Amino acid sequence: MPSRRHVLALLASTPFATSACSPSSAPDYAAAWRSPGSGEADPRRFALAHAILAPNPHNTQPWQVELRGEDEMLLYCDLERRLPFTDPLDRQITVGCGAFLYLCWMAIAHTGNGCEMSIFPDGAPDGGARLDNRPFARILVKGGPPTDGVDSLFEHVIARRTNRNDYESRIPTEELLNTVARAADAWMEPPPNGAASLAAHAETGPSQVAAIRDLVWRAFDREMRTRGAQVETYQWLRFGKAERARHRDGLYIDVPVPGVLRALGMLDEADIVDPESNANKRAAADWKRKVDSAPAFLWITTPDDTPTTRLLAGMAYARMNLAATAAGLAMHPWSQALQEYEEMADLYAETKTLLGAGAGETVQMLARIGYAEPAEPAARRDMADMFRT
Secondary structure (H helix, E strand, C coil), X not given: CCCCCCCHHHHHHCCCCCCCCCCCCCCCCCHHHCCCCCCCCCHHHXXXXXXXXXXXXXXXXXXXXXXXXXXXXXXXXXXXXXXXXXXXXXXXXXXXXXXXXXXXXXHHHHCCCEEEEEECCCCCCCCXXXXXXXXXXXXXXXXXXXXCCCCHHHHHHHHCCCCCCCECCCCCCHHHHHHHHHCCCCCCCCCHHXXXXXXXXXXXXXXXXXXXXXXXXXXXXXXHCCHHHHHHHHCCEEEHHHHHHHHCCCEEECCCCHHHHHHCCCCCHHHHXXXXXXXXXXXXXXXXXXXXXXXXXXXXXXXXXXXXXXXXXXXXHHHHHHHXXXXXXXXXXXXXXXXXXXXXHHHHHHHHHHCCCCCCCEEEEEEEEECECCCCCCCCCCHHHHECC
């Protein structure tokens, strides 16, 4: 799912680089990752406790849930948690909803129950229309054995991370990469609802990896210089531990004294969205190093780009991320070049060509993969915050 924490290097640009602890009374930003679903007798609530750990763009956690009766649940997109500038078609948000759906589905199976899943049960948005108030999925919990068996990757849900650290130079073996890539479609044969199948690709060749690195960096730099994209990202930045604990969403920036920095004008919107600010110049150097550390890339292509296909791509990405976790590998999406806003159009087209996507195909996800130091869990809101009111 895509993230632009381009101001992480802000900490290095200020003399206040000391540790600071959140107040002991602050909410635990990582509580959702600890024994999710513990004590829940309702398999739907158990499933949701795991589903909220899914990867998603900007960590907006764009999900809402409605429980009906004793066995039905409807899943919705929270329309206030979308990214209208960088994701004008809601494609990436829909991919994030697909990841949520898959973790929900696999968690129900883990409870020993079967389930019946319907995608866009009340109809999907027409053409290129954005998501609306209709549910993107309906799940009916059924007694008896799990409908499609228990997914062994479930045990890795709480260990899964989006890892934005520098990556080691060693390249994952072809066997490991094939295992991760195969996880994208191993669970859907034939694809649900008769949808077109997707394809996962891996690349370790030095020249091709170098070309992807270059493209990824140019797209990252383009976004840093596009004001609308920067303003949108700024709304999801959480500066310091207190903000992270209060919001429990968004992109965490580890600065120990955000109040002081704001007083100095170093954390206000004007400074953060300015690509020529000292903070962003340092951040650019930091992220360029991260790009150049990528030893390999994975991506997902689909033969069309319907809302249903986007959901399935998100389900596939969730499985790939879990398979990478099981294999001891780190993954991190680089999605700037896949975004469909006007300022990115030329690099979007170049990406399709470089990654071998045909004229009618869509590259749904692009991620670096390799070995890296462990990453801490991203903040998560309480499961109760997801219930539709």
